Amino acid sequence: MFKSIRWKFITVYFLLVYIAMVIVGAFIIEQFERQQIEQISKSMKQHIDNIYNIVTPLHKDDWSKVKEEINAGINKVSLGYNESLYIVMNSDDLEIIGSKSGNLRNIIGQKAYETKKLNKALISQALKGEIAEAIPPKGSDGNDERVKHIAYPILNNVGQVKGIIYLTSKLDYVDETINSSKIMLTEATILALVITVILGFFIAKSITGPIKDVTVKAEKMAKGDFNQVVEVKSDDEIGQLANMFNYLTQKLKKTISEVYREKSKMDTIFTYMADGVVAVNTNGEIIHANPVALKILNLLESDINTKKFDEVVRSLSEKITLEYIKNSEKWEGDVVIELRNSTYRAKYAPFKNDKNQIGGLIVVFQDITEQHRLESMRKEFVANVSHELKTPITTIKSYTETLLEGAVEDKQLASQFLNVINSESDRMARIVRDLLQLSNLDYKQTKWNKVTIPVKEMLEEIYLKMKISAQEKGQTLSLNIEDDMPEVIFDKDGFEQVILNIVSNAIKYTPNNGNIEIKAFTQDDNILIKVKDDGIGIPKEDLDRIFERFYRVDKARSRELGGTGLGLSIAKQIVEAHNGEIQINSEFNVGTEVDIIVPAKKACVIQT
Structure with missing residues (x-):
């Protein structure tokens, strides 16, 4: 009987309600108890404040002189039947100098640490100037009930503890209330469980009927082409249903998974491939276009269903329109087109439909701009x-x-x-x-002999070599090097070739009596070498191509001066091979400044 899904439903409902009631009941009781104790604690603290205000002798610094006045004042204080009050003087023996209790005998004169009615730990904490409160275990203070203790320190004018107001309150009312609540919750739980069993029986019956009906329909579905058997361990109605539907699910899952996997793979390929892909049916309708193709053709996703392929590409080239391809009967080919400062090769080929007939055209746009x-x-x-x-x-x-x-x-x-x-x-x-x-x-075939180069000495040598050439043209060649210039890791011949090339160009293209300055200083972890002249300069439109091979701003003048048009290109590659950078800033008829930036030795890793 208990193998039936009906009883499983009832059992589950029973356990859910039982667990829920236990958890909720425990939570409610715990919250109620905590709230009650907090309220009692708050009330006791207010009571202590009132006691301190009423018993004015407590305001004196030396309680030993006003014991009787304190005790007399305490007797005037009203206490509840479950409350007890003790005044402990901070003396060597911690004497109890005042006491009042609704149902306990007077313990004046006793030592605080020697009576069970006061908690030693709370007294010790209060003597440190802290308000201490606790609920000691039953019987530890001579009471069979739980009792709330509060030890309230009273400070003198210099901030020292002169005594303690110690107040206790029995929690018998709280315990009685909690016990009553537990009984009520237990009765409510039993009633809820009875109702749950009754309702669960009818609900389970209403569920198992449809399950049996679905099982019959699943058996009919199982008589089709699906022949894979899935093991089911349970014997109830859900087991029968699972037996049929798992059988069907596995077949469908396998088929759908294969279709989804292929679709996902194709979508990923189309989405992330570098080429643009467009699929067009025989009616000229765009049936697919990947993001790259949309960007190339300047289309939106919404345009795919509204625009014809020929309408989009006719302005690019007539030869890739579907109309042209149909008329030429050449379904495979490629066309080079220019579009927005870019060059594309459009390759096209047909695809077949399920009847093995031409179902449309696939066009691939390859960006061959760089090529x-x-x-x-x-x-x-x-x-x-x-x-x-x-x-x-x-x-x-x-x-x-x-x-x-x-x-x-x-x-x-x-x-x-x-x-x-x-x-x-x-x-x-x-x-x-x-x-x-x-x-x-x-081809990275240059073997660099990277060594430690003292930049200052190298620049001074180059300066002396080029000074004569500058003087022959009446030019002023100056050298300014920062003190304590660090070294660099560089191929010595390569370093010299780069600097000589830059300085030589400055001398060549600076008129007679011009000025050329070589500067070197540190910048972060790099060394910056500047070669600045007031020569003929470079037009702005030529700056972007200045490092191209054989490129000359003034070809006739360059050949006349013996230049090959390769020096700057070589210098740039040498500097970059040493993890450096070379930059040129120039203004026509004003002058040129070349910056060579190379890592200082401390920032370098020697590579050969």
Whole structure:
């Protein structure tokens, strides 16, 4: 009988109500008792205040001289039948100098620590100037009932305890009230449990009927294509229902899980892939577009159901419209399009429907802006290299042919031609050397010999090397270095190459009688080297490209001065390879300031 779900319901209801009543009853009684005791404690403290105000001899500092007056004053105080009052003087023997009780004998003259009626711990605490209160265990103070004790210290004018007003109050009324409450709660619990059993019986009966009906329907569902059996351990109606529905659930769960997993995987791929993906049916309606595609096509989610694909992409390229693809009958292909300063390759291919027919088109938009830019830079780089090498080669060839045709007989002319050939050969050698160095830097093949470099000494050496070049143009080259300049971890040749390149450029592009300043100082954990000039400066539109290879602001002047257009690019890569940074600030016809920032030795980790 008790295997029936009906009785399980009744048992559960019975236990729930029983536990709830016990918990609620315990909580109510505990709260009621605590509230009653707090009220008694508050009343006792107010009573003590009244006693102190009524018994004026208590205001004296020396109670030993006013014992009789205190005791007489106490006798005038009204106490409840369950209250007892004691006045303890702070003397060597802690004498009780006053006492009054509604039903206890007088204990005046006894020592406070020797009578059971007073709690020693509370007296000790009160002697420290603290109000002490407690409910000692039954019988500890000679009473069979619970008693509330309060020891109230009385202080003299200098803040010392001169005595204690000790008040007790029996809690028999509280205990009687609590016992009555417990009886009432017990009776209420029994009544509630009886009602619960009766109601539970009818409620359980109303539940098991529908469960049996559902079980019959589940058995009909189980006669379908689902043949997996799930073990059920219980024998009641819920067990039968679980047997059928678990059987069905497992099959459905497996199928739905597979579908959901595939959908989730595809959604994740489409959402986080770098390319834009758009799916279009044969009617030209957009049936799916991932976030990247929406951004590329400048669409909102709501536009997917309202706008046609051809309407959106026709302005980009006619060749990726569904109409064009249908007419051309070429369902696979790709088109390069330009859109908002970006370049995209739109690849498209058909997808099949459940009838293995073309159900629509998948278009993938790949951002090839960077690839396109790199390809343009590569072509430009090859063209620049060809141009840079072509000029000296042409010069060398033409001068050589002239010498071969007889100019070699003219020694003065031949000497001039040979000097030009030698100069152009040096220029070619510089270009090839710089290209090789850039290649090594690009492919991380440069082996850096990182050592500790004293910045001050290195800058002074470079200053002396470049001072002559500056003086030849009447320029003022100055060097200002902070005291106690820290060292850096750097490749010595690389450090020298970077500084020489920057200072050399400053000298080249600063007019005669100009000023060039080299400064070095610490900034946080870095060393900042500034090279500042008042030369021709760099136009604002050229600043962003100043570190590009072969880029020159004034190409004719740069070649005339022997530049290859690679120096700044090399300097930037060398500095960055040493965890540094190089910045250029310039104003046309005003001057240029180059900042080289490298970590000081204490902030570096040597890497080779």
